[in-house]
Amino acid sequence: xxxxxxxxxxxxxxxxxxxxxxxxxxxxxxxxxxxxxxxxxxxxxxxxxxxxxxxxxxxxxxxxxxxxxxxxxxxxxxxxxxxxxxxxxxxxxxxxxxxxxxxxxxxx
Numbered sequence: 001x002x003x004x005x006x007x008x009x010x011x012x013x014x015x016x017x018x019x020x021x022x023x024x025x026x027x028x029x030x031x032x033x034x035x036x037x038x039x040x041x042x043x044x045x046x047x048x049x050x051x052x053x054x055x056x057x058x059x060x061x062x063x064x065x066x067x068x069x070x071x072x073x074x075x076x077x078x079x080x081x082x083x084x085x086x087x088x089x090x091x092x093x094x095x096x097x098x099x100x101x102x103x104x105x106x107x108x
Contacts, residue, residue, distance in 0.1 A: 038103065039096075039099055040099045040100050040102065040104075041103070043092060043096045043099060043100045047091050047092050048061075048091070048092070048100075051087070052064050056107065060086075061086075061087060064107060065107055066107055067105075067107050068105040068108040069107075071105070072105065073101050076100075076104050077097055077098060077101040080097045080100060080101055081093060081097050
């Protein structure tokens with residue numbers, strides 16, 4: 001009987017933790033290493049890191065470590081949404097594009 005109750009409680013905890021709803025731009029997530037990361041960093045890692053490097057140092061795409069000193073937030077948003085050079089358009093859209101542009105604009 002105790003095992004059944006423990007399993008039920010664990011199941012309920014899992015279900016409730018999955019019902020977190022929509023995260024706002026200021027919400028934070030945990031990465032696989034347990035470090036706290038921002039929504040912008042999560043969007044970057046999921047959509048941009050393959051070409052720009054997980055540390056923004058570049059690779060197939062250009063280095064973004066100081067992108068904010070070259071472009072304004074609006075210009076970065078434009079590039080994210082419409083692409084530039086070999087970068088395709090539409091990889092990140094809507095609110096996520098704005099969140100990502102705000103984060104990248106601070107890289108100076």
